Amino acid sequence: MSESSARSGAAGGAVGRESTAEQESRRLTVFLVDDHAMFRAGVRAELGAHVDVVGEASSVAEAVSKIAAAEPDVVLLDVHMPDGGGRAVLDAMRRSHPQVRFLALSVSDAAEDVIGLIRAGARGYVTKTISPDELAAAIKRVADGDAVFSPRLAGFVLDAFASRPDVPVADPELDQLTNREREVLRLLARGYAYKEIAKELFISIKTVETHVSNVLRKLQMSNRYELSRWAADRRLV
Amino acid sequence: MTIGGHDRGGAITAAVTPPPARRLYRPRDHRIVAGVAAGLAEHLGLPVLAVRIALVVLLGFSGLGLLLYAAYWAVLPQQVSIDRPPERRDYAMLLPFGAIGLGVVLLQALVFKDNAAGTIGWLIAVVAVGAGIIWHQSDPTRRGHWTTTAPQAPWLAAVVAESDRRYFLFRFIGGGVLVATGIIGAVAVLAPTGSLSSVFNGVIFALVGLLGVGVVAAPLLWRMFNQLRAEREGRIREQERAELAAMIHDQVLHTLALIQRNSADIKEVQRLARGQERSLRNWLYKPTASPTERFAAALEQAAAEVEDTYAISVETVVVGDTECDERVAALVAAAREALVNAARHAGVQTVSLYAEVESDELSVFVRDRGAGFDLSGVGDSRHGVRGSIIGRMQRHGGKAEIRSATGEGTEVRLTLPASRESVTAGKEPAR
Numbered sequence: 088m089s090e091s092s093a094r095s096g097a098a099g100g101a102v103g104r105e106s107t108a109e110q111e112s113r114r115l116t117v118f119l120v121d122d123h124a125m126f127r128a129g130v131r132a133e134l135g136a137h138v139d140v141v142g143e144a145s146s147v148a149e150a151v152s153k154i155a156a157a158e159p160d161v162v163l164l165d166v167h168m169p170d171g172g173g174r175a176v177l178d179a180m181r182r183s184h185p186q187v188r189f190l191a192l193s194v195s196d197a198a199e200d201v202i203g204l205i206r207a208g209a210r211g212y213v214t215k216t217i218s219p220d221e222l223a224a225a226i227k228r229v230a231d232g233d234a235v236f237s238p239r240l241a242g243f244v245l246d247a248f249a250s251r252p253d254v255p256v257a258d259p260e261l262d263q264l265t266n267r268e269r270e271v272l273r274l275l276a277r278g279y280a281y282k283e284i285a286k287e288l289f290i291s292i293k294t295v296e297t298h299v300s301n302v303l304r305k306l307q308m309s310n311r312y313e314l315s316r317w318a319a320d321r322r323l324v
Numbered sequence: 325m326t327i328g329g330h331d332r333g334g335a336i337t338a339a340v341t342p343p344p345a346r347r348l349y350r351p352r353d354h355r356i357v358a359g360v361a362a363g364l365a366e367h368l369g370l371p372v373l374a375v376r377i378a379l380v381v382l383l384g385f386s387g388l389g390l391l392l393y394a395a396y397w398a399v400l401p402q403q404v405s406i407d408r409p410p411e412r413r414d415y416a417m418l419l420p421f422g423a424i425g426l427g428v429v430l431l432q433a434l435v436f437k438d439n440a441a442g443t444i445g446w447l448i449a450v451v452a453v454g455a456g457i458i459w460h461q462s463d464p465t466r467r468g469h470w471t472t473t474a475p476q477a478p479w480l481a482a483v484v485a486e487s488d489r490r491y492f493l494f495r496f497i498g499g500g501v502l503v504a505t506g507i508i509g510a511v512a513v514l515a516p517t518g519s520l521s522s523v524f525n526g527v528i529f530a531l532v533g534l535l536g537v538g539v540v541a542a543p544l545l546w547r548m549f550n551q552l553r554a555e556r557e558g559r560i561r562e563q564e565r566a567e568l569a570a571m572i573h574d575q576v577l578h579t580l581a582l583i584q585r586n587s588a589d590i591k592e593v594q595r596l597a598r599g600q601e602r603s604l605r606n607w608l609y610k611p612t613a614s615p616t617e618r619f620a621a622a623l624e625q626a627a628a629e630v631e632d633t634y635a636i637s638v639e640t641v642v643v644g645d646t647e648c649d650e651r652v653a654a655l656v657a658a659a660r661e662a663l664v665n666a667a668r669h670a671g672v673q674t675v676s677l678y679a680e681v682e683s684d685e686l687s688v689f690v691r692d693r694g695a696g697f698d699l700s701g702v703g704d705s706r707h708g709v710r711g712s713i714i715g716r717m718q719r720h721g722g723k724a725e726i727r728s729a730t731g732e733g734t735e736v737r738l739t740l741p742a743s744r745e746s747v748t749a750g751k752e753p754a755r
Contacts, residue, residue, distance in 0.1 A: 197608070238676060242641035245680070249644065276641045277689045277735075278676025 211235025670694020
């Protein structure tokens with residue numbers, strides 16, 4: 088477990104700005120959606136110290152009805168489930184419950200899964216190998232309305248928004264990353280925590296979060312032609 | 325009673341079992357055309373010559389000899405001789421029989437002029453020979469396949485089976501000849517007087533007949549076609565399943581067994597699990613690229629080797645990709661050395677590796693959050709850093725920068741400007 092303690096130091100730093108008093112007064116409510124009961128039990132045990140797990144579901148239909156009733160702060164969402172998976176839950180819930188935030192959690196780190204869930208409305212994507220402390224930090228960040236980008240996701244986004252001369256840019260506001268956003272993403276991909284990024288670029292942590300949220304918005308809103316095509320193409324490269 | 329019943333049952337069973345029959349074969353040894361005559365002669369205990377002459381003479385009876393020959397040819401299995409290769413056909417032997425046959429046919433034509441029954445017999449004989457040729461052109465395995473897919477009508481499967489172009493062409497020509505023969509025959513039989521209108525009528529009748537056959541056979545053909553297609557899809561699925569099963573058997577089960585045996589050794593278990601996870605991921609999600617050809621694949625392989633050797637995990641993110649050349653290989657080697665250093669000295673479980681390919685340069689970052697070190701304290705004796713990283717990058721026109729402080733981890737930044745020549749030279753052979 089030396090891994091988790093080594094990494095929690097970094098991840099915890101970014102969340103450190105939250106006052107402990109605030110945490111005490113209101114614990115976050117979390118809902119688990121995963122078709123593996125073993126995995127749900129494991130996550131529930133790991134997160135018990137940090138958040139309140141208010142419910143769990145093993146299928147899309149169950150998730151849709153139970154999330155509507157429980158109204159949690161954050162839903163941890165599995166990507167692959169037998170009856171449609173994370174996308175189906177997101178499609179069903181996004182309109183009716185905009186206040187519920189979704190964090191995708193999956194063993195798959197295939198580009199099409201990652202990009203697909205983010206575009207469907209998830210505010211972040213982490214893999215199931217994440218340490219419990221990092222997961223708790225990610226949940227807090229998502230609950231605050233920020234985005235959670237793993238290094239791999241940051242790499243995918245950089246790849247998707249890579250400036251290719253042959254692709255026309257329809258909307259410069261949405262279809263391109265600013266230099267600053269690109270820098271932030273590069274540092275994320277290099278394994279930097281938000282605090283370290285802020286230090287490296289001489290900006291505040293809040294500014295780093297703003298950049299990451301902007302990137303998330305672009306990723307979700309941009310109609311850039313290659314963005315939808317890209318994930319499929321990547322398999323063939 | 326019960327005993328008697330048993331006895332009777334036993335007797336019935338014994339009676340049902342036939343004695344080993346003397347099978348009729350077409351030998352490959354003494355054949356002139358297909359070995360039918362030789363096979364018949366051997367079976368009946370007659371001289372081969374007598375059978376051959378009988379068949380040729382039978383030609384005179386409305387082509388009965390030809391019809392019989394075709395029928396036997398179709399139904400008799402070929403005798404496979406194992407011990408020696410079959411003799412070559414002696415085509416010179418065909419000549420006398422051909423001459424006799426021609427004589428018989430001419431004689432028949434002279435004696436009975438133009439009788440319809442004779443013509444019909446000949447037509448049937450010609451059609452039978454055509455069908456026989458098609459049947460025998462297809463190889464035995466394919467025929468066995470038809471029989472399994474459509475036991476009630478293997479010949480139908482032969483017609484609708486998806487096969488290669490040669491068979492299609494052959495079938496097309498064979499079918500065309502048969503249809504043409506049928507039409508001409510119908511015309512000739514129905515219009516012996518030779519008046520044009522009755523010829524047309526004959527053709528129309530023939531077409532109507534063909535249409536009728538088509539209408540009757542179409543649903544059957546369609547069903548057969550679908551069956552064959554479903555069967556083919558099933559075979560492909562089965563193949564995929566076998567591949568998956570082989571992969572699981574060779575890798576996953578093997579790894580699980582190793583994990584059980586090494587369950588006391590946490591580091592070893594982690595190493596095994598990571599290696600297996602990586603190989604499964606590659607199998608599931610990634611196209612296979614050769615590490616000697618592509619930059620990203622080479623980096624991923626280097627990271628995998630370090631993961632395996634030092635039981636750490638390397639979080640690899642590569643943006644973009646390029647062809648591998650000597651300079652790129654040097655960059656990968658330097659990155660590998662940086663990973664090894666991090667694995668050995670940092671004392672952490674995770675190392676980040678990030679690489680980006682841009683139009684003007686390649687950059688690689690290796691970062692850990694481990695012990696770190698004081699750069700001024702590194703002596704000249706440390707070949708790992710001086711020679712393998714900094715020196716190697718400089719030799720190839722790149723740059724290596726190391727940032728570290730005690731307790732804050734280390735980051736190695738490697739950059740290599742993309743030289744136009746090397747990029748284009750690397751790309752052209754591939755395109």
